[in-house]
Amino acid sequence: MESTEVESDILRRVRTLLRELDGHHPACQCDRGMLRWTLHKKIDQNPSNSSILVRILVKELERAERGDFRHYIVPLLHTLMYTLIKAPCISDELCGRVYDFCKKLLTLPKPFCTIGLDYAIRLKMERTAPGMLYQRMVISEQSLKSDPYPYQEKIFIFADPELLSEAICNALVTDTEAAQVSQSPRACMCYVIIHAMQAALGEGCDISSLKASLQDMATSDVEHWFRQVVAAVECSGNEASADRGRHAERLEKIYRTVLSSLQAGKELVLFIRPMSQSCEPDCLSQDLDNFEIQDIISDCECYEQTRFSVLSTDSGIERDLPVAVEESYAPCSAETEQSRLHRKGGIKKKLSPLESVTFLQAGCNGPGVKSPAKLQRRPGIPPEPAGLLQRLHTARIVLLGDDRILGRLAQAYHSLRKRETRRVFLTPRLNLQFYYIPVVTGQLNTLAVMDHTAADQEELCEVAGYLGRVDPWYKSNINTLCHMIPKLATMPSSPSKHLVTDLFITDVIAYYVRMGIQPVCFQVYAVKIFFNDPAQEPAEDVFLTEMRTQVQESISYRELSMTKKKTTLDGPGIDLTVTYRKVVVSNRAKELAMSLRSTGLVMKAVPANEAEDLMCLNVNITEVVRINNLSGRSFSAVANKLKTRNIKIRSTEQRPFTVCLDKDSRRAYRNVISVEVSPCLEPSYCLQKTRTMKFNLHETEDVGLVKYMPKSLLLPINTFAGVIQ
Template sequence: MQHTSCTEDRIHHALERCLHRLSQSSSADTWSAGLCMNRWSLEELVNRDPENFLILLQQILKKTREVQEQCEYILVAPLALMFFSTALQTPYFPPHCDLLREACEVYHSFLTWPEPYCSVCRDLLTFIHQELKAPGISYHRLVREEQGLATDNQQSKTITVLLMNPSDIPPEFLAVSEQLSNVRHSQKDAYIILIKHAYQSAFGARYPLDCMQKVLESKKVEELSSIFSDITDILETAVSVEDIDKAREHLLEDLERLREKIGLPAPNSKKSEGMLQTLSLPIARCHTYHWDKDNFDILNEIFQAECDLAEAQPQPDEGEDDEEEEEDVEEEEVAVNGCVDHRASTFSTVSILSTASKDSMLSNNSFSSISSSSSGPSRLSVASGMDSDFCEDTEEESSTDKTPKARARLGKRISMLFKSKSSNSLNRAKSLGNTEAKDYVTIRSKRSNSLPQQVHLQSPENMFLRNVCYRRRPILSCDEDTKTTTLRVVVFGADQITGKVARAYSNLRLQESRCPRLTRLFKLQFFFIPVKRNSSSPAVGVSSPGSLSDSPGRGSMAVDPSLPCLEDSTNDIAQYLGMLDPWYKRNMLSLLNLPVEVLCQQTSKTEPDVSSSTRERLPILADMVLYYCRHAARPVLVQLYQAELMLAGGMKRTEVFIHSLELGHTAGTRAVKASGPVCKRFGIDGDREAVPLTLEIVYNKVSVSGRNQWSKVNKICTSVNLTKACKKPEELDSKMECLQLTMTEVLKRQNSKSKKGYNQQLNTTQVKVDKVQVSGACNTTFAVCLDQDERKIFQSVTRCEISVCYKPESGMHWRIRKALSSQPLCPEFCSLLCLPISTFSGAHS
């Protein structure tokens, strides 16, 4: 039996607690309130002694071997991320320590595992190889970029922006964000800590840091800047050398020569004269903004403050050539968080829709025929999906369509859409690690015989097969390789705020297509931190609008247990990300289970200081936010949806949503609640007191089998709600990417001359769909609310059409490395447009 010290036992136990119940579902985890604190507690324990870092790395490697033997896929990414964050802050790796080389052997075996595990381990191996050549270079780069320290050869920078709505989040969160924003390290302090870290990483305790501190403090900022620039060049030169031993040798020699320039005394002997110190990462420079808009105009302040305005002058409009260039930019390779991810098209749980979903998504001609028979031409047509690209400015769309070039392009695309092709097989992506199938997925879609359309039902010979290749990409895809500044956008809130982010992201694409500003200089990364919506907001603290009362009296809110209750505010998107990435669930989603007082209390952890006069105490929440921003490098592409609204006056609007669409009484009740104290005058009724709406509903039902079934029904409903189906693990399957349609139908209504009408019998129907059209019959109008946002409620809507956000493409810019023998001829290409939200490991298969 191997004897261990008390410290090793404590670190081993803390590591086990970090991984405890990580692979279990949330329903089985009834004691999850403090699980998110385990990683933070482990870091607190390790930071007490520099030797603890090596102990933790040994424990992680030991656990990784066990995971490999037992094939516990779910633990691979957390262990790799923990190894990275620990090695990043390890003060010194002694020459006789083979931990990094041993880690190379361990994690190299995971390169044959499927995605995302192989990508996580590949990035970790890159980090290890760089650290073997130039110890401390990753720490140096991270701090240099976060503190905005540039040299002649290195201009990269990272800016962190915290966006929060004061009416939706607790005031303690605002206080923490303000504290993060107020921390500003001077250039001199940042230079000193990086110079000290470079020498400690290379020589250990050979040069005492206390002595170095005094020497560096006596120098001017210009001198420190020159020393910092030399150290940066030394590290970058060493990491570019192929041979590890030669790189390390040159690094030590160059740092020794630089020591004389700094003025550090030479050591009396080869023995260490000082002690190792733990130099934790300084607080990143953050900017906090109060944000409640559907746009990112507030980021222009960062643009003005941080960028050279001369480089950001918009290019003049050159007419038709610019239109072609705009399409080319939109059809580029998926580029998220600064890297091109060719595996995004085969994302295990969110990569493709089912065959049925794709069929309904592209069979817009059939859908428009249904709607045209009752309410005129529909914007949810082939043209709307291709040209508008979810543009809210209908005037601009109409003017664009009038041009002959746009008309010709539209006609060509429509003819391609209805062009008959042949296909005999359904190609699967097979293993996520398959290099032959990772760039595209070929799908055979067949029009269903059950389409509610008289023309196609009477003419079955017109049915055809279409071969369509799909991939997911963000709405805003552009070349990220030439950009040196990364802009982290961290958003706090519930599902309502993710809807604002989705619409702001969509609007940003429209702005950047006309006049590129932010995307020309910034690599955009989006981070989402779930927060329970503040009970003081207008839409919280009142009984749910979906609650149904047993009594016909006004304001009676007793809940009928037989009918579902719609929540005022949810965190379904965060739950969705948590099911895809368990490490996100453990570190971010679990924050919802902790009291605000615990998250925002001051801790004993102090900010590393270069001068003993200033010490910053970090709240736990601040530490969690910084950990998330620094280590969440893989985005999950969350599908966006579009709603085409026809208002009573004839005006059309196109809106984007990400989580939910509420129609009828549910949206009207939310509007009443948003009115604040005035809502007491109106009263808030349940569905039993609601005025029924006569609606014509057409929807495409999807199933796991891949079949689609169109249905056309006439119902008298109080409300019709659509929510992203993402609450159960089985709904994460690519074939089930859909919306949950909930219809509350009035089966029997009691009318009285002396009393208010009363819906005596209600029935709720739930169907999984991917395409819906709701029209008001007999001049019926209704209200529509997007993503539980009280500011996104539309009144007097006559027709609402919902579908997946997508964009047909030419396929010219799709990089298909090797054509499969079963690939169909002349396939059609289509991009499903998504919002990229950063997670730690992406989606688990």
């Protein structure tokens, strides 16, 4: 196919993608999300067309900016950057145009300015050191050992077998294992080497010879050249005065040496002098060799290690110094061990609120903090800088299911935040990122939706619906998986099935976690439940999407006989007292109370449209109203709607009701007499405020460090753009 035909075909695909965002694509309901995937797959099959796609996307971005089509900008920019990262060679002129466009986005409101700034920073490094973005992506995702760039990340897919069918669970396991077959560490290191050479040398790189040379090498030799390439690329990217030409010279020197090893034999590798150590940046220590959450949790014992005080024997006089410098690095002798002072049986000092600030900063999702366990300072070794403790590892938590699994996530997240407040060991070392892919399988066995038909399954995916409304690119690429994954999982085994499922599902998940870095924060609500039996302790729980109450029908015969007459007179339902704080525009607290007879109520924490407040509860109470007419007495149901953040509900006639959280029948409470709902507070905020109140008994408002801390517990779920107003 000629270049003009290729360009016309790619342009047609891009324009079709834009029509899909407008809802004008004729097959948008069944093929949504496939257009982006097929476009990138077409480029992967012929990487030489990457420059054509980037040039077309830049033109479309500039046209969208001139025509004020802002809903095109984020999808086009993500598509462009995803292509540019994986492209083998993009000219500096084309990267410059993309960089200039990203800088223009800084004048726009969020999320455009946020995304533009992030991509502008990446492009600046990529222009100086071509291939840097691809190299970092492979190193982090495949957990390759690299001192110049020690960051690693892993994807954890959580799917509840009780909510998803067995076919879906089996398909996810099979597809994930199949995707890992061709991603051995050796193959990934070869990918990095070849891509770096192509990006730096362009047409001057003989790809076939380079691949042949790497294929004939031993694994140890491949690792050696991988380290050399990574050090060279990171050196160029971190140098303030580095340029593209100097970077190409470094890579060309490595390239020539690798090719010569194929011609002259592998023995020459042993005589090659490594690159100057001055080019390599300072090595960041890797705290975790095997990146597993279980290992991190079990490593909390490091905070209880014994602290030693070292007795100094240095007089400060020059002649008293050791003769050889190496002696200062020698292992401690027996005499030195005996000279160490052990602190035993001391009284543990209680920390003041100011002394525990470092613990609470980590609990506030701030940057890394200094480790509470101080290392010994050995003579002759300078102390480590305080800023070296960074979050070198990222856990990308991908949840598949509906709102019920998100409710379980809110429970686990709240429990984690409480543990981190008491003892910080995970937050400073691990960056948690949450992703959500809606999947509906038709299993409607929950209390909240047991009366609904299959056509009402969308109620189980209210969070996904909201994210799709505020982020059209999420709707096009992720919401389409809601019904596609169950279909693909039940397709019969065939070559076409292998092609679609093994590539499409895993590729979409990879694209989502790579490009979805803008969080949408949902308020977690705390609920305190009181039971009909006074001897039963109140229960405390949290919910993210919904709380539903219903009149409990299964009561004792004695209660039934006593309340039968009253129910006949007052109608169905039970008498409730509702006390709530009304949400008003002025944000002033306004306490209201009402008494009514109701058959149940629903509290929705997810707004029905993007214009409503995300940090607000929409309460719908079904009130029973008695009507007297000529034919007798009848009853009708009236819907009362409230907007609040704090509400208390109590049964005045001591008749119990049932509470269900997040539409999950496994989280249902029976024999409930009263509930209290309020925004869930951040545990670190509660701890610090409690400590502050001990020293300021008469203070009613937040003072000191407390007023700068996040008050509410928010659950961030990543999308491609966040909330687009």
